Structures are given as C-alpha cells and as structure tokens.
Amino acid sequence: MYVLRRLLDTLAPEGIVLDLQVIRPHPLVEVDGTVLCEIDGSSLFVGADAARAAVDLLVAEQLLEDEAVDDHDVRKHYIDGAALVTDFETGERKIPVAAIPLLQAVQRECVVRERCRVRRLRQIDAALHRGLGGLGWTAR
C-alpha cells in the first residue's frame, strides 16, 4: 500500500494508473498449438493477488476509479523443449515432473501461454490522497 500511495503522489490530476498483472488460469505449455501440460502458477498468483488487493483497496477508498479492463494472452517462446525446462529450473514455478522428459525430447519451438489483465484506473482526487499519505516527495 505504501508503494501504491507513493505512486499516486506522482500522478498529475486526473492521471491514470495502468496495472498489468498475470491472472488465472494457470499457464499452459504448447507445442505446435497443442497443450502439452499445465504449469502451476500459484507462486506468481500470490504476488498478483496481493497487488490486486492493494489496488482494490484504493478503489474502495475512492482514490482510484476503475475505468477499463483488458484480458489477453501472452506467449513466451522457447527455441526447444530443453530451453523451456532449463528456464523453469531456477524459478518458483515448476513444470510437472512427468512432463519434463516429454519436453526435453521436443526439438522445435515450445510456447508458454499465460493470461494477463491490464486495468486502467483514474485518480479521483489528488488532494485527498496527499492528505492521507503525507509522504512529501521531492525531486532530487
């Protein structure tokens, strides 16, 4: 919340916030347009849910107003299955164990497709949130 209030302070009157987040369902791994497996996206959803809740709170406080929403798919392309497996070895999200040998055998492009949402929110009253936040930012 602290960060969000700071960000609101940077907005000119009537300025807008664009909040881009991953959303459910879980990401899918596709090869040649066919779904090979699902990736558990829970670890990323935790952060996304928290960010959404923080924004929702500012909406509830009437500091921001929801104006528009756009849901869309985003694709991450890998040169082959091994590259995909390697990319997920270090992250919090894991490929299902049973799918790893299948993917490692794929020697053509693999795609991870996930759902994202962008929200456009407009600042309602700059003076009000300054009074609540009182952060006193200045240019360095």
Add this chain to the structure above:
Amino acid sequence: MNRATVLDPEGAHFAALERVADFAGARVLEVGCGDGRLTFPVAGRARSVLAFDPDADAVEEARADLPAELARRVTFAVASATAIEIPRAAFDIVLFSWSL
C-alpha cells in the same frame, strides 16, 4: 532471459495497453521496467518515460538496447519503488507490472 527465449514477440502486452490508454504525448512513469520490453514501445508514443527497476542487470540491458531515436525521451534508473525519489504530480500515466 537468454536469447533462446523470446517473451511476447507478438506484442500482446503493449497492444493491450494501447487498447486501454493513449500514450500520445504523455509523461509516463514505468515501475518495474525490467529489460525495457514495454519501455520502448511506450516511449515510441509518449512524450517522456522514466523507467526504473531494482534489477541493475536488467536496467543495464535496457539501456544497451534503447534505440537511439528514443534516447531523449527515456530515462532509466536502478531503484526500488520504496526508495526512488520522484516529483509530485509529474506524470500522466503510471504503469506497473510487478507480478510479471
């Protein structure tokens, strides 16, 4: 991200942003810019972009990849959203994507 991996070559993220916002002439603050993947198309429309991220390596990559024609409009910074100092009421659009 290594070169065997390409995130969103279709430009789906920026297309979605353009469907909900008009960047033309706007002063944009981008929070969590990473390697500048969204910074560059936004800067192509906006008056100016201040883009920051705590990941110094990612910001360095963004600086290196910044097209020359956008250089005067884009300022990159290595910083966290809790620490960076930014003037009040200086931006028309704040863009953040910290779960991506």
